[in-house]
Amino acid sequence: MSVDPDALLGWFDRAERELPWRAADVTPWQILVSEFMLQQTPVARVLPTWTDWVTRWPTPAATAAACRADLLRAWGKLGYPRRAVRLHEAAEVIVREHAGVVPDDVDALQRLPGVGAYTARAVACFAYGRRVPVVDTNVRRVVARAVHGLADAGPPATVRDHADAAALLPPDARAARFSAALMELGALVCTARAPQCAVCPLRDSCAWHVAGRPAGTAPRRPAQRYAGTDRQVRGRLLDVLRDSATPVTRAELDVAWPADDVQRERALAALLADGLAERTADGRFALPGQDRNATTASR
């Protein structure tokens, strides 16, 4: 089974969301910022953060020159704050090695910190119109169903996933918009939990639908728990650092996770190693680059 570009693009013309990073005057850098924020993060939560961020730091140069602590505070509770660190680093690389211009080829993009197979192709496609397969979780699910007749995509396999998606791309200049449409279909219609086949433009040619929507057979991996993990502890510690205008003492961090000293120390060491925190000369802790001379606690 394949995907009829006319059917998909016809649907996209009607159903496309007006997301701010799709506006005509948005720059490649601002699109790159949106892709960083959208990694494993729902669109609804990215919207306000992206708007504030690109207003405050509209270019790679502005971002590279920004203070890491300011970037982390603007990132807020979007999740996976290492993305903010890597975005900062990517801006520095773009300024230093690409004259401040976001590269337009996949290989150069993928060499940037925090830019992997998906993000590199998304920027090449959505910012520069390049004809490359763009494979995210939505595309993998649509391909699994429409092409392979399976309820769900298996584990990611980048080479095979790219080959699958590349085989679907129209040969002409519609390819970039086709990829956006494929993602949008997965996000709005061909969803993980309750696919709306009744309104799907690919229904009549979808291998999964034609086969009667057979249930998936793949064993589901055990649900990721969060409570009590290092991730939660890191989050709590970072909350304290973000909310304090001045460096905090060890005792202030203890309060954030009093139950387990070993785990708390491990999480703190990881934050330091990841560039999400710094130890000041007097033994306190702060977001990197934050003014370390201040001694008065305030919030």
Next chain:
DNA sequence: GATTCGTGGAA
């Protein structure tokens, strides 16, 4: 290839 890395809304 399997794990780790946040967060919060919806089912």
Next chain:
DNA sequence: TTTCCAAGAAT
């Protein structure tokens, strides 16, 4: 209440 899952990347 618990579970699922959301435009992934790095190790």
